[in-house]
Amino acid sequence: MELLDSPRAMRERAAALERAGRRVGLVPTMGFLHEGHLSLMRLLRPACDELWVSVFVNPAQFGPGEDLARYPRDLERDLALCRGEGVDGVLAPAVAAVYPPGFATWVEPGPVAVRYCGATRPGHFRGVLTIVLRLFMWTRCRAAAFGAKDAQQLWLIRRMARDLGLPVEIVEGATVREADPRAMSSRNAYLDAGRRQAALVLRRSLARGAELLAAGCAPEQALAAARAVLAEEAAVAPEYVHVADWAELDSLAGWPERPDWRAAGRGAEARPGEELVLLAAVRAGSTRLIDNLRVRAGSPPGTDRP
């Protein structure tokens, strides 16, 4: 397995792979790999000739006061896990090589980037899209995999790929969960046993809301039920809970209420059969956790048509 430590080395390698007609697949990560990342590698393997993984804790997607400094890192362990998955190469560049003096060109996402996680993390998705685009360029990958757990990130990367016409297939991997069934996250490492237990309420709350949406209940009703479950756990403070359509990530119902997170002309009702997403962020102590569930809106109760 190759290990490259700079964008320049990666670009040279990618040019050689292109000349050899090898199709590169990329799993971009911030390292501290868990089963979620490994599942993306397995998913992408059949779609490419060369499977590459990037490990880079990207400062540009952390705000001041966020957990950049303490974000967990363990490159040796990451490399061993990649080797175990038969990865062909790992790019783990230094920050100085990624952001040289004079770096000034950014990918600016549209209005969806200021909703949900973007509301409390200004500039976060700008940082994410810019590094993802650059990783695509450096590796010349033709497929890349992202986890559904970061729903808004996945959505914005898909929109970027569509808008900019990137020659990269965006592959979605399902959220991988512990038996709990807490979503796997490198940030789970921050939690002590008590908080880990308390954090389970996040998934429980989303499951309750999704159940109602699937049964055809209105977004407002599902939201209220999800919030009620969250309120049962005093050790967890909700940051937001929203029901959105997956097509445009317009908020159909949410707390805090944000009707402005919906495009003009889009009503607050779900359409029968429409794909919805319930997304939430909570804090357990100083740790911020996110999760989401996707669900098809059931037929509204009382309808006679299938």
Add this chain to the structure above:
Amino acid sequence: MELLDSPRAMRERAAALERAGRRVGLVPTMGFLHEGHLSLMRLLRPACDELWVSVFVNPAQFGPGEDLARYPRDLERDLALCRGEGVDGVLAPAVAAVYPPGFATWVEPGPVAVRYCGATRPGHFRGVLTIVLRLFMWTRCRAAAFGAKDAQQLWLIRRMARDLGLPVEIVEGATVREADPRAMSSRNAYLDAGRRQAALVLRRSLARGAELLAAGCAPEQALAAARAVLAEEAAVAPEYVHVADWAELDSLAGWPERPDWRAAGRGAEARPGEELVLLAAVRAGSTRLIDNLRVRAGSPPGTDRP
């Protein structure tokens, strides 16, 4: 010669060309081709297997009140000229296909984009960089040619390619001039004979300034001389005249005076041997014209060292 009318068709063609191992070169244009564009085609030909030209008058780089509607267009003539140059394919997409509903992802250039032309054309270079990146992605080109006449555009595209790690070689073509020696521009078509004559003062003014810079005069002195020449022609109204370093496009001297168009720590003096650019924009009636000259700063008068 192929003619494609949508990004989608171009992307499919580019994927096929990539599979066939063909290296694509691209000359992006707004059409109404002149000798300047043709020279870029000839320049790029040896650097690629497939030579493509795009013809697209990009609304996103025109401000309100600018000349988008009246910008000259003649696709049939452009196609004939491309055929004459042995171009392999032309992409001439419709505006609706380039900016579909929901388009929201932009390339945001750094602070250099608000200087010079950017000062009176806010958003112009954002529009330019975004369409250029998308053309690169659609065509999967590995080389692309741009004219030196649009110096700031060339500089910002180079910086974008570097910052984002685009796998595209940016090739610079020298400004092509009439015998006058006015710079060729599609916008020259707007000028009547009198204004065409008056507009010659732009190049004369830059030539005078460049002469002094080459002789080792200070940027302030060269600027004053260039402005004095411009002032001789009452039918032409200067918008800006600046002396900048070509490395960072920092303004060393300029009118209007903008010391804030220089990075902190950069002095206003030219370094001996440093590559400089004299750039200016003027209005002749309602027509805006730009031009520039690049020059190496001479040794300062009186120095004893080579």
